[in-house]
Amino acid sequence: DIQAIFNGDEHVYKLLCFSFDMEKLRNAKEEITHHPKLSQTSSGKHIIEILPAGSGKGRALTELASLYGIEKQDIYAIGDSPNDFSMFEAAGNRIAMGNAIDELKEKSTYITKSNDENGVAYFINRLLDNGQ
Known part of the structure; x- marks a missing residue:
């Protein structure tokens, strides 16, 4: 459960999400866009990298x-x-x-x-x- 990671006490430096389902990736990007503590980027067509806001x-x-x-x-x-x-x-x-x-x-x-x-x-x- 990714929400457990976001809401937990453990310090996460980066999450790498990979999928060939482009709709799932678009939905994930949209959801992350509205999260105040997160930023996102990508190193490839099928990848989302989730980082703490302001990092990179x-x-x-x-x-x-x-x-x-x-x-x-x-x-x-x-x-x-x-x-x-x-x-x-x-x-x-x-x-x-x-x-x-x-x-x-x-x-x-x-x-x-x-x-x-x-x-x-x-x-x-x-x-x-x-x-x-």
Whole structure:
């Protein structure tokens, strides 16, 4: 019973829900949208990630940058899925994988190769070669 988890005393960092039933996923997303203590994202078409409100990759990146005194323009974030939107908001340099969803590509400052083509390594090597 998922309500028992939400109402219990145990600290839950993340719930990952997976289903091929798109109607169930839509209904779950709708219900979570109205829960004041929760936020949601996704790392794939059939996945919902349920997190505490205000958490996520973007918040983690912002807090790490603050801790180490890194300015936004010096932050590079690489992603491919909806769960990377908050991270892109926190970064001055937003790199979308070649296989990323279109909405993430639209928010990117650079599009690298796909994950099947070692896009992260490709971008890092390109960055190092340019001496940035």
